[in-house]
Amino acid sequence: MTTQAQGLHSHVLAALGLAITAGEYPPGTVLRTDELAQRFDVSRTVVREVVRVLESMHLVESRRRVGVTVLPAASWNVYDPQVIRWRLAGADRPRQLRSLTVLRSAVEPVAAGLAAENATPEQCRELTEQALGMVATSRGRRLEEYLVHDIAFHRAVLNASGNEMFARLGDVVAEVLTGRTHHHVMFEDPDPAAVTLHVQVAEAVRERDAARAEELTRQIAVGALQELDVLAP
Amino acid sequence: MTTQAQGLHSHVLAALGLAITAGEYPPGTVLRTDELAQRFDVSRTVVREVVRVLESMHLVESRRRVGVTVLPAASWNVYDPQVIRWRLAGADRPRQLRSLTVLRSAVEPVAAGLAAENATPEQCRELTEQALGMVATSRGRRLEEYLVHDIAFHRAVLNASGNEMFARLGDVVAEVLTGRTHHHVMFEDPDPAAVTLHVQVAEAVRERDAARAEELTRQIAVGALQELDVLAP
């Protein structure tokens, strides 16, 4: 689940990345490549490549004569999808989910407003289609199907905004929505009010009403934040 | 300037990263490690480490029997500070600056609102201090000094928000502000209205007036966007 892919490299990378983001090694801990090579039973070459990647994520810092030092969480590249996945898989998943939801609540309304101005007819269609898909699957414990449409909807909004920085948050949103759904008690259907809001956002975008699209999306975001408060007090 | 640091690795990484993000290699281009090793006159070991890092940024993909394939811009990790720096150094700097400013305009107001709720006295002091610093250096072509305070101010807001995702955008904002200043004609002093707004934001945060802090920051953001329209029509 974490991050498969074949190859020794991936394996070691996942193991170390997960361990570090989980706080298993307190900041300042030093690791030696030789030791790691031995521990994972791979060559130093592989370990070095892994360390370089970890270094590019600012999870560790490698210095001569010292070793590989684990960096404090404050310097991690928390926007790296890989890092996000590791952290969501780890212990402080609730905290992480909250940070990301707050980020969403800032970005998505603005993105929706821009989408209303920039969306192509094709993108409008996609948006409407996914909103309708949400309606169709919003009742009868079809949460998994609903999730697919939900993710596709938000991704579509972000893409239609025409801003690449927004568009690239699609993966993040997907992770958050997935995490949220899988943390819910799976017997409850989604909030009907939220579903309606999504349909209305699609409408607003189609009608080029930027202000309304933004405001409606803001309401969705508020709902998501409140929901989070209920789950993790 | 781009990204110093010593070592063959850094050198090759910078060269390749810069070239790829500059669009020098169209997506789909395949590079072979042996060829690269020869071209940069380093060992295959070094090239492999570089490729691994590039791969973690989703700039390239390495496949057996095929080589290292350059990926389309849509899959790049555009939130990676390193990638941002490369792109800002390259040709489509204006586009990049605009994307990032739009992102700022979405995030910073919300961050300011949260800062009003969460800022520690220490953070309030820092905020005020930087705002005053901006005032002090806002006249008399002291743009470089002004920039330092401007960056520190926005960084302080993002940090005070208490949200780590926001906090980590400090570097991005720093890049944007720096880029903007260095692109301006360096004879104009900053807009006095903008300076005032910063002072007012500091006030609002100090007085725990979240709505006002948010609104004022939104005005700053609007100003930044308009300014961008003037520069890059």
Next chain:
DNA sequence: CCGAACAAAAAGTACGACTTTTATGTCACA
């Protein structure tokens, strides 16, 4: 007590041999 020479430790780099995967071309068979 301080500074400079020194020694050791760990990462950085290089090279060469070997393994594994896989795209592609080939050949036989239908």
Next chain:
DNA sequence: TGTGACATAAAAGTCGTACTTTTTGTTCGG
């Protein structure tokens, strides 16, 4: 002529070892 099995080779992946470079801690002399 088309199709599927098979062989081939190309390129990345992995490993081990030897050597270089930087950095730090220590020791020795002033």
